Amino acid sequence: MSKFNIDNDAIRQLAELLDETNLTEIEVATGDNRIRVARQGTMVAAAPAAAPVAAVAAAAPAAPADASSHPGAVKSPMVGVVYFSPEPGAAPFISPGSSVSEGQTIMLIEAMKTFNPIRAHKSGKISQIIAIDGHPVEYDEMLVIIE
Incomplete structure (x- = not known):
């Protein structure tokens, strides 16, 4: 049985x-060693590829003030x-303060090499852009708010 050293810094x-990318899980493998960090499961695990060896509990970060109940909230599908x-x-589809019409494309989400248009569910002005261009988003994550 091989000995596995936990790299706490990694x-x-x-x-x-x-935290920086708002991902829920990330995994890195080097040789026979694998480190997987997951937010939703509140567990950080480090293990050889063949079998788990150690697990370290991690607290999920506190959620910011939630605007998801706002009637103009656009969430990631x-x-x-x-x-x-x-x-x-190219020029962006929207910017803070820009007016949008119901059905207008306000952004794209790339999933599995397919660019999916995200459309405004109502007409109004973009009051806040929460998502960051070029960054990953999760299902039901807040993207923008339309007033």
Whole structure:
């Protein structure tokens, strides 16, 4: 049986990366060693690829003030990467304060190499853009607020 050393610094760096990117899980493998950090399960595990060896409990970060109940909240219908323009270097679909019409494309979410248009569910002005262009989003995550 091989001995497995837990790299606490790597676990901390991966946990910080989860916070920075709002991902719920990240995994890194090097040789026979694998480190997986997950937010929703509130468990950080480090294990060889063949069998789990150690687990360290991690507290989930406190959720920010939730505006998801706002009637103009636009939430992600899928997991993917959000883009605010149709292609690199192009003008963005929206910006804070811009007016949108119901059904208008306000962003794209790339999932499995497919760009899915996200449309405004009502007409109004963009009061807040919460998602970050080029960053991953989770299902039901807040993207923008339309007033």
